[in-house]
Amino acid sequence: MPLVKAGHAVEDRYLPILDEAPIPDSVPVIIPAARLIADFADIAGREAPTGVLWPNNRKVSELEPFLDRLALVALVFPTFKDGRAYSQARQLRERHGFRGELRATGEVLRDQFLFLARAGFDAFEVKKDADATAFAETITRYSVFYQPAGDGRTAVQRARRDHARRAVGVPQHETVR
Amino acid sequence: MYLYDDFDRTLVAERVSEFRDQVARRLSGELTEEEFKPLRLMNGVYLQLHAYMLRIAIPYGTLSSDQLRMLAHVARRYDRNYGHFTTRQNIQFNWIKLAELPDAMADLARAGMHGMQTSGNCVRNITTDQWAGVATDEIEDPRIWAELLRQLTTLHPEFSFLPRKFKIAVTAAAHDRAAVRVHDIGLRLHRNGAGEVGFEVIVGGGLGRTPFVGKTIKPFLPKRDLLSYVEAILRVYNQFGRRDNIYKARIKILVHELGAEAFAKEVEAEWQPIKNGALALDPAVIADIAARFRYPDYETLDDSPPALAKARATDRRFAAWLDNSVANHKVPGYAIVTLSLKPEDGPPGDATAKQMDAIADLADRYSFGEIRVGHEQNLVLPHVAQRDLPALWRALDTIGVATPNVGLVTDIISCPGLDYCSLANTRSIPVAQELTRRFRDLDLARDLGRLHINISGCINACGHHHVGHIGLLGVEKNGEEYFQVTIGGRADENAELGALLGPAVPYGEVADVVEDVVAAYLELRARPDEIFLETVKRVGVEPFKERVYATR
Numbered sequence: 018m019p020l021v022k023a024g025h026a027v028e029d030r031y032l033p034i035l036d037e038a039p040i041p042d043s044v045p046v047i048i049p050a051a052r053l054i055a056d057f058a059d060i061a062g063r064e065a066p067t068g069v070l071w072p073n074n075r076k077v078s079e080l081e082p083f084l085d086r087l088a089l090v091a092l093v094f095p096t097f098k099d100g101r102a103y104s105q106a107r108q109l110r111e112r113h114g115f116r117g118e119l120r121a122t123g124e125v126l127r128d129q130f131l132f133l134a135r136a137g138f139d140a141f142e143v144k145k146d147a148d149a150t151a152f153a154e155t156i157t158r159y160s161v162f163y164q165p166a167g168d169g170r171t172a173v174q175r176a177r178r179d180h181a182r183r184a185v186g187v188p189q190h191e192t193v194r
Numbered sequence: 195m196y197l198y199d200d201f202d203r204t205l206v207a208e209r210v211s212e213f214r215d216q217v218a219r220r221l222s223g224e225l226t227e228e229e230f231k232p233l234r235l236m237n238g239v240y241l242q243l244h245a246y247m248l249r250i251a252i253p254y255g256t257l258s259s260d261q262l263r264m265l266a267h268v269a270r271r272y273d274r275n276y277g278h279f280t281t282r283q284n285i286q287f288n289w290i291k292l293a294e295l296p297d298a299m300a301d302l303a304r305a306g307m308h309g310m311q312t313s314g315n316c317v318r319n320i321t322t323d324q325w326a327g328v329a330t331d332e333i334e335d336p337r338i339w340a341e342l343l344r345q346l347t348t349l350h351p352e353f354s355f356l357p358r359k360f361k362i363a364v365t366a367a368a369h370d371r372a373a374v375r376v377h378d379i380g381l382r383l384h385r386n387g388a389g390e391v392g393f394e395v396i397v398g399g400g401l402g403r404t405p406f407v408g409k410t411i412k413p414f415l416p417k418r419d420l421l422s423y424v425e426a427i428l429r430v431y432n433q434f435g436r437r438d439n440i441y442k443a444r445i446k447i448l449v450h451e452l453g454a455e456a457f458a459k460e461v462e463a464e465w466q467p468i469k470n471g472a473l474a475l476d477p478a479v480i481a482d483i484a485a486r487f488r489y490p491d492y493e494t495l496d497d498s499p500p501a502l503a504k505a506r507a508t509d510r511r512f513a514a515w516l517d518n519s520v521a522n523h524k525v526p527g528y529a530i531v532t533l534s535l536k537p538e539d540g541p542p543g544d545a546t547a548k549q550m551d552a553i554a555d556l557a558d559r560y561s562f563g564e565i566r567v568g569h570e571q572n573l574v575l576p577h578v579a580q581r582d583l584p585a586l587w588r589a590l591d592t593i594g595v596a597t598p599n600v601g602l603v604t605d606i607i608s609c610p611g612l613d614y615c616s617l618a619n620t621r622s623i624p625v626a627q628e629l630t631r632r633f634r635d636l637d638l639a640r641d642l643g644r645l646h647i648n649i650s651g652c653i654n655a656c657g658h659h660h661v662g663h664i665g666l667l668g669v670e671k672n673g674e675e676y677f678q679v680t681i682g683g684r685a686d687e688n689a690e691l692g693a694l695l696g697p698a699v700p701y702g703e704v705a706d707v708v709e710d711v712v713a714a715y716l717e718l719r720a721r722p723d724e725i726f727l728e729t730v731k732r733v734g735v736e737p738f739k740e741r742v743y744a745t746r
Contacts, residue, residue, distance in 0.1 A: 076433075098232060098315065100355025104432045107352055112467055128216070128233055135351030147224065158212050161205045163345040165472035166352065172472070173201045173345065174479050 019149035021141040022118075024156070026149050029142075031068055031089065047091055050075065053083055061086050068118070073101040077108050084115050092138075094123035103136045110137035110167040130155045137167040195258055195564055196341055197486045198306045205348070206303045209310060213237050214296035221293065236316060236354065238284075238309025239295060243616045248290045249312040250302060254322045254340040254364075255283035255567040259554040262565050264305035266550035272298045277550070279535060279543040281607060281658060282361070283321050283567045284312055288614055310348060315356045317347035317428070322364045323371045324568035327489065328576045330524050333383055333391060336366035338484045339420060342475070346421050353428045357435035358443035360428070361400075368687075373569060375399050375408045375689035376661055378445045379427060386414045393420060397427060397457070398449030399689070401655035406446045407689045409454035411461065417480065419465075422473040426465035430457070490562035490577050495527020498580065505584040511598075512587055514636065518598035520583065529580050531561075533573040533595040534605065538630045541623040542608045543571030545595075552593045560586045570607055570646075572600065602639040603647060603712065604630045607658055611651030611668065612675075618651035620668025620675035620701060625649055628705045633712075642712060645726045648683075661685035663726050664711055665692045666704060675701035681711060681738055682730040693735045696743050707742055714741035 019026040031045045040046055040060070047068040053060065060067055068089025071080065080090065090109060092102035102121070109115040120140040121133050127148035133141060134156055143149040165172040171179075213233075220230040234240075238249035250265065257265075265285055269277045272294050273287040280286055290298060302308060312319055320340040327335040343362055347353065353360075365372040366383035374380030380396035393415040399408025415423055427445075434452075436442045449457045506513045521530040533553065535543050545553070553573060557565045560582050561575035568574055573595070578586055590596035599605050606629060609615065611622025626649055633639050648662025652669075659665030665680040676698035683692030699707050712726075718737055719729045730738070 097229075098355055099437055100315075100353070101433055101437075103352040103355065104429050107429075111471075126229065129355075132349075132351040132354055159205065159208045159349070161201045161208070163205070163348050164350055168351075174482070176201060177199070177482060178478065 019143050019146060021143050021149050021152050022139065024153045031066075033070070045088070047089065053087075054079075057083060057086075068120070070122070071105070073099065073105060077105045077113065080109070080115075081113055084109075084113060084117075087115075087117055089118040089120060089140075090115065091120040091122050091142075094121060094125060094129075097124045097126050097129055103132065106133075106136040106138055107167050127151055127155050131159060135162070135166045135168045135170065195488050196253070196256065196337065197488060199486075203303075203306065206306065206308050206310075209237070209308060209349075210296065210299045210303050213299060217292060217296050232314060232355075235314035236311060237299070238286075238312035239290075240313060241616070242288065242614050243612075244614070245289045246292050246295065247286055247288050247614070248295060248298065248309055249280070249284050249286040250307055250309050251312045251319045252283050252285060252307075252567050253344050254320060254326065254337045255324045255569075256326075256337065257565040257567065258305075259557045259563040259565065261305045261307055262550050262554040262557070264302060264307060266547040266554070268298050268301060269547040269550065271301070275548075276544050276546045278541070278610065279545065279567050279571050279573070281569045281571060281609075281656065282312075282319050283324070283569055284319055285567070288610075313359070314354075315358050315360075316354045317343075317350065317356075317360045317362060320344050320347070320362050320364065321372055321377075321569060323367055324566040324574050325371060325521070325530055325576065326366070326566075327487070328523050328525070328528075328530055329367050329371075330522050331369055332367040332524075333385060334366050335484075335487060336364040336372075336381075336383060337487060338480065339381065339383070339393075339417075340364050341483055341486075342421060342480070343424060346424065346473075350428075353432055356428070356432055357437045358440070358445075360431070360445065362424070370685075370687040370689075371568070373658075373661065373685035373689070375687070376401055376405075376658070376685055377408065379424065380408050381420075384414075390416070392416045395423065395427075398446040398454065400444055400446040401658055401660045402444065403441050403653045403655075404444075404447065404450075405655070405660040405691050406450060407691065408446075409449060411454055411458035418475045419469060421475060422468050422471065423461070423465055425468065425473055426461045429464050430460045434460070490564070492525045492528060492577070493579065495579060495581070497526050499527070502580050502583055509584075511591075512584060514640075515587055515591075515596050515598040516583065518602070518640075519596070519600045523577070525577075527580055529578050529583060531575040531578045531583070531586065531590075532568070532600045533575065533590060534597040534600055535572050535595065536599055536605050536630065537594050537597050538604070538634050539627050540594075540630070542606050542626050545573070549593050549595060552589070553595065556586060556589055570605060572605070598636060599639055601644050601646070603633045603642050603645045604639060606630070606647045606649060607662065608649040609651050609654075609656035611649070615651060615656075617654055618668065619653075619670040620651045620677065622649045622651040622657060622666075622668060625666065625677075625701075625704055629708060632705055632709055641722070642715070643723070643725045645712075646684075647708065658685065659683075660691045661689065662692060663730075664708060666708075669698055671698060677701065677704045677707075679704075679707055679711070679742075681735060682727065684727060695735060696739050699746070703746075710742045711738055714738045717741075 045066040066088035376399040382394040395412035396408035566574035612618040650657035650659040661683040679695040680692030
């Protein structure tokens with residue numbers, strides 16, 4: 018299953034830890050949610066990066082006390098039709114200010130890439146090789162976006178206003194607010 | 195009309211190109227049907243009993259004459275010369291080939307049209323009053339808000355995989371023609387005590403298997419907060435709506451299970467942090483959208499020109515149509531004209547390519563090039579000068595869309611039923627057709643007064659049977675088609691669900707039963723102008739039940 022980051026397939030340096038398996042000290046790991054909460058005292062002292070696999074039926078606000086120590090949060094799409102993790106992603110990015118890696122896992126298919134990126138994901142465990150290859154093409158398919166989201170792409174309302182102001186010669190920096 | 199700009203056009207073009215790629219991947223086998231399904235659904239493409247069906251969005255039911263001509267072209271070029279207007283103010287074509295779909299969509303895009311989000315588990319076409327902008331009883335044009343919501347929800351990155359479909363309707367009039375109380379979110383523009391205009395926010399209404407009238411969770415929401423508040427509702431729903439059972443996945447079930455108050459609290463908690471963020475509407479943005487709605491350059495005219503009175507006095511058929519299908523306009527000298535797509539024997543809501551072209555030409559000539567689609571599956575010419583009504587009527591009559599039955603017993607709302615739909619238990623259209631024959635006598639129909647019959651061929655309730663004054667629901671019993679009959683439902687500002695009349699009746703008897711219900715009403719009504727609904731309210735279901743089942 019290829020991992021796509023910054024538009025390219027990359028090697029996954031994180032080791033997934035299953036349930037009660039021991040957590041090696043020196044390698045980046047992704048641990049289950051239950052372990053994060055139960056063993057946080059141990060995990061907080063780790064040198065290597067720690068990530069958590071967070072289920073889509075738990076509120077991400079529970080992650081708040083741990084976010085400073087987390088390099089990665091992996092959210093889950095049990096099927097592509099189950100869109101709960103989009104909301105979790107936006108909340109993590111926009112409300113809780115999480116700046117680490119936000120990884121989409123599970124049934125991650127080509128036609129979700131743009132939605133995922135706009136919701137704040139920046140790493141994608143892609144199910145099919147062909148989809149991973151098409152990532153860059155897919156993500157640039159749209160150039161206009163109606164609504165603001167967590168990704169900083171300019172929404173149409175804002176673009177229209179900037180366009181109108183450019184037309185009447187208002188300097189761009191004045192439109193930033 | 196709402197004017198699309200380059201941003202809107204670019205987005206639609208990019209969508210067509212994406213869909214072309216998706217269809218190519220499906221045809222090559224790279225995508226399985228299961229993977230393709232949600233993608234095609236998000237473009238309004240269903241797989242029906244006989245073929246793929248394409249549903250085209252008509253945002254808030256407003257069409258230009260060029261758009262209607264494009265729909266006629268699609269009907270002719272890719273389908274069987276007709277289209278079917280739906281209860282969501284959309285149109286659907288029933289016989290399109292998968293390989294030709296991208297071309298049909300590219301043609302539609304040339305007229306600024308598309309099928310985005312007319313199906314799938316996302317926010318569907320936002321509906322509103324088909325008289326928006328011209329109704330005498332509205333406080334402002336609700337389409338501005340429908341358009342803002344359309345833009346918010348189109349290809350929304352967070353809300354494109356909701357637990358289930360999601361329908362929003364907006365009304366700004368005293369009389370609710372948009373059925374906002376039976377929507378996932380209903381928005382009613384009104385004035386508060388301080389004279390400000392804002393929204394009553396109603397959630398969790400809906401029909402289908404478990405019908406509910408929606409609950410008000412915010413009596414007054416300021417305009418600036420509309421988008422952020424809707425986003426908060428959607429976020430709560432996306433996270434907590436049930437996904438374990440498709441029949442319990444609509445927001446109405448979540449609202450019902452949590453209770454409206456607890457649900458409102460969850461929404462409030464989501465809303466507060468985003469309320470003053472990027473979605474807060476500043477007046478300039480609202481003004482920009484409002485400015486894109488162009489209103490006709492009306493002439494200064496007087497109401498009731500003499501020529502109209504003369505035509506009315508000399509032609510009974512014209513007079514009947516005028517009384518039935520023409521409503522007051524907010525500009526003096528103008529009128530709102532409803533075109534009945536419910537002729538005797540016709541499938542409700544169907545229009546041929548020829549009719550669509552003719553209506554587009556008439557709209558250019560008499561209605562500033564604008565047409566509306568109403569959820570009752572009729573069309574509207576919203577800006578007709580009263581002096582033109584006789585000439586317009588003659589033209590409409592020639593093409594068969596001047597049946598003076600608007601709001602009467604034969605103005606039937608019906609789903610496509612088993613003739614097209616893979617979900618249906620029963621046929622619906624033939625029942626509607628039979629009823630138009632039984633009640634063909636227009637004097638009788640007029641005497642019966644306002645009486646809405648709604649037919650759904652299955653529990654999904656596309657024909658909105660729960661809110662029909664008489665509702666017919668198709669059910670299957672031992673492999674046979676049966677109908678449950680309800681009476682007393684309504685979808686307006688006093689929305690109510692109909693009450694069950696009694697045991698389901700066989701397909702072959704359903705028209706007789708409706709005739710019995712109507713006969714009972716004629717006997718029971720207190721006076722000629724007590725409409726059916728009022729009689730049901732006053733006497734209850736029992737006398738109707740007795741009458742219908744006494745001999746069955």
